[in-house]
Amino acid sequence: MNLELGFFPQGEIEERVERVPTGIIDPLLMGGIPKGSVVLLIGDPKSGKTTFITQFMYNQLIGGANVIGLLVDVSRYEFISNALDFGWGLMGYLNDKLHILDAYTQRLRGGPKFSFTEEVIPDIRDTSQVIDVIKDLTTKIILNNPHVDNPLIIGAVSSLTPLFFETEEKQIYKFLEDLKAFAHKNKQVWILEMNSGVEEPHVETIIKAIVDGIIEMKLFEEEKTLRRYLRVYGMRRTRHVLSWIPYEITESGIVLQNQNL
Amino acid sequence: MNLELGFFPQGEIEERVERVPTGIIDPLLMGGIPKGSVVLLIGDPKSGKTTFITQFMYNQLIGGANVIGLLVDVSRYEFISNALDFGWGLMGYLNDKLHILDAYTQRLRGGPKFSFTEEVIPDIRDTSQVIDVIKDLTTKIILNNPHVDNPLIIGAVSSLTPLFFETEEKQIYKFLEDLKAFAHKNKQVWILEMNSGVEEPHVETIIKAIVDGIIEMKLFEEEKTLRRYLRVYGMRRTRHVLSWIPYEITESGIVLQNQNL
Amino acid sequence: MNLELGFFPQGEIEERVERVPTGIIDPLLMGGIPKGSVVLLIGDPKSGKTTFITQFMYNQLIGGANVIGLLVDVSRYEFISNALDFGWGLMGYLNDKLHILDAYTQRLRGGPKFSFTEEVIPDIRDTSQVIDVIKDLTTKIILNNPHVDNPLIIGAVSSLTPLFFETEEKQIYKFLEDLKAFAHKNKQVWILEMNSGVEEPHVETIIKAIVDGIIEMKLFEEEKTLRRYLRVYGMRRTRHVLSWIPYEITESGIVLQNQNL
Amino acid sequence: MNLELGFFPQGEIEERVERVPTGIIDPLLMGGIPKGSVVLLIGDPKSGKTTFITQFMYNQLIGGANVIGLLVDVSRYEFISNALDFGWGLMGYLNDKLHILDAYTQRLRGGPKFSFTEEVIPDIRDTSQVIDVIKDLTTKIILNNPHVDNPLIIGAVSSLTPLFFETEEKQIYKFLEDLKAFAHKNKQVWILEMNSGVEEPHVETIIKAIVDGIIEMKLFEEEKTLRRYLRVYGMRRTRHVLSWIPYEITESGIVLQNQNL
Amino acid sequence: MNLELGFFPQGEIEERVERVPTGIIDPLLMGGIPKGSVVLLIGDPKSGKTTFITQFMYNQLIGGANVIGLLVDVSRYEFISNALDFGWGLMGYLNDKLHILDAYTQRLRGGPKFSFTEEVIPDIRDTSQVIDVIKDLTTKIILNNPHVDNPLIIGAVSSLTPLFFETEEKQIYKFLEDLKAFAHKNKQVWILEMNSGVEEPHVETIIKAIVDGIIEMKLFEEEKTLRRYLRVYGMRRTRHVLSWIPYEITESGIVLQNQNL
């Protein structure tokens, strides 16, 4: 496989860009995702998207960052328990660096559309409220880190998919544009999980047009066997590899298979 | 054919995961389906899905498990009689380990929407009621097994397909999410039969995104002859073979044809 | 062409299954269609479906069976006259072993929606009425054969296609499920003719999922020439050949062309 | 090209069938179209369908038959004038053997929906009226030929296409079934011109299922050049060639190009 | 490339047909378009359709014909100015042989739906009015040419495409049928420009079925480069080349590239 970077030799820009290492695909990205980016993680069912998100969150936590995890289609308990299967202990970071926003429980229960605790999103359809919660949490984190200048905040959404059943498409576009404006301003990195093939192609195209970066995970069928591939389709403000890279899901999470990286 | 496991060499996780052997495709699954899984069995008409389900149920019964069978498009009599064609005597387990929930009779007859016996589902469209019946039955089984710590309960639905004619898609998604939450909590394994090609592709994708595992059965046309193939498309918490495996339907049920397994 | 049976060597089941020889495709079916089956005969326009149906009916009559023929898109006169072109004299069996139900006349004439004779279906859209007529006729045949234990009754519908213009899809599915339940209980064999390509693919898939067996007739274009092929796509409770088999329409009806059969 | 007949060696049936020679494609049809047939002539725009129809009508007239021509998308004047370009003098047969029904003038003018002369169809949408006109004309022809036993009547429609803009599909199916019933009873041959690609595929399939015979005319693109091909897709009660046959439109009309015919 | 004519060697008909040379594609058309033809010029955006139309109009003017140009998506000024880029001086013919009907200005301005001058079409949606204007102009031209027997009148529409946004499809079909009837009667030649891919395929097919001739212009992608090709798909009453012919847009307009022509 021919791995070419979409950008010419490293230089001034590349050096100026501040990056967040993912611990997973950094060789594809000149070291990491540029700060101030909203990244779409789109892929086939069972390709390992949630594993990627969890691994990314854990790597941020051990690196010292603050992490906001918005859970839409998985419970808080299960998310943490699944992470443990890979040896990623999220539990210890709760109430400290890790902030889980639970948008799952009320959605499943169809419960009251208001929240008793600040970490429960009562109604995921109200996307402007979600933006407000993210803003409040950002403020709180900054206040909790008085001695850190501009503390690094990483966000993850697992996953966008249920939003499409309950929310008008235009409202989702607006949510993404709002989140992007906020992330740019505060130099946050957000990774948003989404199933491919659930929405019509033009919807996927519009979302890809709005976000700053796109990571794709795909199961290719080759000679009657499925193989897992991952690609950085695009990423603003950085050079990146433009090829599909094979990967495995191992006991310690996602591992790229390309020897040259 | 190249059989690669999607997961690296066996280790700690694999050992920790408790498995339910299927007696059919265990070589593809490191020995069986992880406990606490909802598995979709999706395939072409006449590919042998109901045979798979029946064979799986019978294997659980002879292995000592409790089995709940929800019949939606086949009568109780015919299901048991068809099993006998393969030499699988389900009759002896009735009223003991085997619990047949009949959602077929009332659906076909258009009869009253309430049930005279606890084993008849009066209205399959009321999916929250189905969840309640499964919960009650689970409680009953646990009470009936006072000396067993957490008795193994296996569920099967044959098949989901008629639900799509009568129920809103979102309600089916909710049913699956509810069933998954319950199965995870109680470490049950459920296998849900569904015809491929009946629903629009995005509906199949969403269902594949919700469930924990996906087994596909397909008739490929090769040189003007149909051949049967089966594949584990994905399965949470376990390594598995990612290839299409040929199989036959023999007198003793489904038999994989690959020599290397 | 490689002719493999989808089932392993003959054994106990195969011996237990009672079969109705078709006189046309028996080498593909281990000798015939299992009693208690609803079989879909689906194919291209002008592929010879009605010829197949007529030939099958005639073969049953000379074999001594009772035959119910439900005519939806061809008149009673024309059906009998066309049969004569192939040398199949149906006339002599009328009012004895052959029972023609005429659903054509009233449909075309748009006449009164009640019937003056018991052999005219006044309104084909009322599928539950059709089921009732079939039940009544079954009872009558049994009463007329007091000395025969469980007289063999064969049914044929030529064709289902007009039903789709006038009847809701769900009602057709219900009709097929009802007919299947009745045919299983009374060990009748029904063959239902249907044009492929008239309904959306998912409708064909659902119908294929409901019936017990599927026979396909197709015109393949090979090197700018059409060639006729026939296949048993699936058949419950029997082994069968899974290949496309070339056939000709000769003076004595449909003849398979494969030398090895 | 391999020309195989879809039927086995000539025999009893073939001899019994009465045929109408077309003068165009008889080598493909064992000599002609069986009497009592409704034949669909379907093809691409500009493939020569109207030329075929006109040539067929002219050949019938010089052979002594009575011809009914129903003109829907061409004026009476232009139809006759175009025929003359090929040297086919229809004029002399008017008011004698040739009966032109003009469904064009009123359709284009949007004029009054009643007719001043019996040869003008005031409203083509009223298909049952069209059937009535054909019946009346048939009676008149029989009365005019008191010394001929069962005079041969040939019909042609040029073309069905505008009907689809103004008439419900089901009504067109009914028109075709009525026309077929009438043509069978009176041993008439009707050729109906229709553009392919104007209706959805399933509509074409249903029409192909209703008619007795199908002739297709097609422009294939081969190496950036269009080539004209014609095929008998199906024809009841006769053997026929199943291959695409190249043809040219010459000064004397359509001429098949295959040397072996 | 193999250039075959769809018609056999020249003879009587060909000699009788009166032709209008196009000055562009005459080698493909036995010398020109038969008088009394409505010709569709259909093609990709930017393939040069308007250039073809303008070149054709200019060639008619220098040949002495009267030309009616109906401008729908280009202003009068720009049309004339663009022609000048190719050295075609239309200006001198205005108010004499060249009659520009401006359907652009009012359409763009949304102005009053009546016209102050006879050369402005106030509302292009009123297609019967357009026919009336063409008839009036024809009468006027004949009156202005008292000494010429049946003066040649050529029409061009640039382009039909905007009609489809504002007019019901059936009305457009009627407009074309009316224009065809009028052109046939008066032996006029009309060329109608239309973008391919703007309407659904069946609409293009119907329009192709109505018109007398079809010229296609297409950009093929060959080895990552676009190449321009032109084809006469069909033309009533004349032999014509059936191949795609490459062309260039040069300083003097469209030039066919085939050496053999």
Added chain:
Amino acid sequence: MNLELGFFPQGEIEERVERVPTGIIDPLLMGGIPKGSVVLLIGDPKSGKTTFITQFMYNQLIGGANVIGLLVDVSRYEFISNALDFGWGLMGYLNDKLHILDAYTQRLRGGPKFSFTEEVIPDIRDTSQVIDVIKDLTTKIILNNPHVDNPLIIGAVSSLTPLFFETEEKQIYKFLEDLKAFAHKNKQVWILEMNSGVEEPHVETIIKAIVDGIIEMKLFEEEKTLRRYLRVYGMRRTRHVLSWIPYEITESGIVLQNQNL
């Protein structure tokens, strides 16, 4: 790759056409875009469309032209900041040669639908208002350049895509026709960015039919790697290369990779 120009050797027209050099793709365009052109820049998400637009605007500014930038999906701050990443200092031209029209802020905020400053478009859906703003700005620029005869004005829209969510298609066509009429009259060059795949193909075709020129940017997948290609699909009044040309996004913007250019 074979680079052929769609036009014959340079001559009179080419010399007469006034051109605006792009600084990016001039070798493909005989030196630049003809004055008085509306050009569509259509392409895949993340292909670099906004980079192209920005680079083009900067090149115009350093060349002395006046530039109008209509920002629809990016904020004024971010647009200028992103330009700086490539070393393009737009800031210095603000309030002088560069006129940014902000249609982003009010769209995102859903703010009041009137504007406090002349450089904010309160409601992008009101496309006739946008045309008015462009006209006013044009007048203002002309008044500000009293000593320049017909000052060069370049426009850019980044991007059209959000218009399609909020505006009826016909209104967008009208906007483009109005903008084209204005640009032609005033010899302005406008480049309009648009995502491909967001609208149905026929909408893209219509837009391509309206504009004067089309530049396409595309990511091709070759051997599992994405490669960037750019093409001039069409451009009125000039010869141009018709091939896909590979390009890179480097530190100094878009650079064509073809050696021969």
